[in-house]
Amino acid sequence: LDKQRREHMQIELTELHRQLGVTFVYVTHDQHEALTMSDRVAVFNDGAIQQIDAVERLYETPANRFVAGFVGDSTLLSGQIGSADGGTGLGCQLVLPNGQRLSGINVNGALPGAAVVASVRPERIQASFTPPEHLGNTLQAAVNDVIYFGDHLRLRCAVAGQEAATVKLPLSAGEQPVAGQSVWLHIDTPYLRVYA
Numbered sequence: 001l002d003k004q005r006r007e008h009m010q011i012e013l014t015e016l017h018r019q020l021g022v023t024f025v026y027v028t029h030d031q032h033e034a035l036t037m038s039d040r041v042a043v044f045n046d047g048a049i050q051q052i053d054a055v056e057r058l059y060e061t062p063a064n065r066f067v068a069g070f071v072g073d074s075t076l077l078s079g080q081i082g083s084a085d086g087g088t089g090l091g092c093q094l095v096l097p098n099g100q101r102l103s104g105i106n107v108n109g110a111l112p113g114a115a116v117v118a119s120v121r122p123e124r125i126q127a128s129f130t131p132p133e134h135l136g137n138t139l140q141a142a143v144n145d146v147i148y149f150g151d152h153l154r155l156r157c158a159v160a161g162q163e164a165a166t167v168k169l170p171l172s173a174g175e176q177p178v179a180g181q182s183v184w185l186h187i188d189t190p191y192l193r194v195y196a
Helices: 003-020 031-037 055-060 065-070
Strands: 040-045 048-054 075-084 091-095 101-106 115-120 125-128 138-148 152-159 165-170 182-187 193-195
Touching: 003 031, 031 055, 040 055, 040 065, 048 055, 048 065, 065 115, 065 193, 075 101, 075 165, 125 165, 152 182, 165 182
Parallel strands: 101 193
Antiparallel strands: 040 048, 075 091, 075 115, 091 101, 115 193, 125 182, 138 152, 138 182, 152 165
């Protein structure tokens, strides 16, 4: 089906589900469809359930690296644990190969020195085109590409020693970035999820 018909069908099935009040099992490989039509979603890998959860939790707080990379878009940062909060097991310092430190959530309780990958959703990254006053949890990058998506701009940014970072910049931000421009990428601690 074309995009508009699929979206209309999703609305109709959701309304039918609400009216009937019975459980639907809907099998799909379309992530957008799964997130918009479901109360709960199960993510499988090699026949094993990786996470079964409410759609918001599945998207915002993936349980492991596989789910973080499989559901939706993510910017990934490689590094190692510099320090971990032994009291709660949740907070940690991610040390990037260039020595920069970012605070994040230590999802799997990785120990200091462990190699890890951190994940953040592109819409959770705040882009600034002037140097911020405070550099906490901020990466300096350069804009590689600017892609217009209608309701937002998608930036692909070069970050030293990392894969390109993807940022969703709302049109309401009023920015018109160009390739080659410097950008500072701020990530609030709760949105940087660190996986062993």
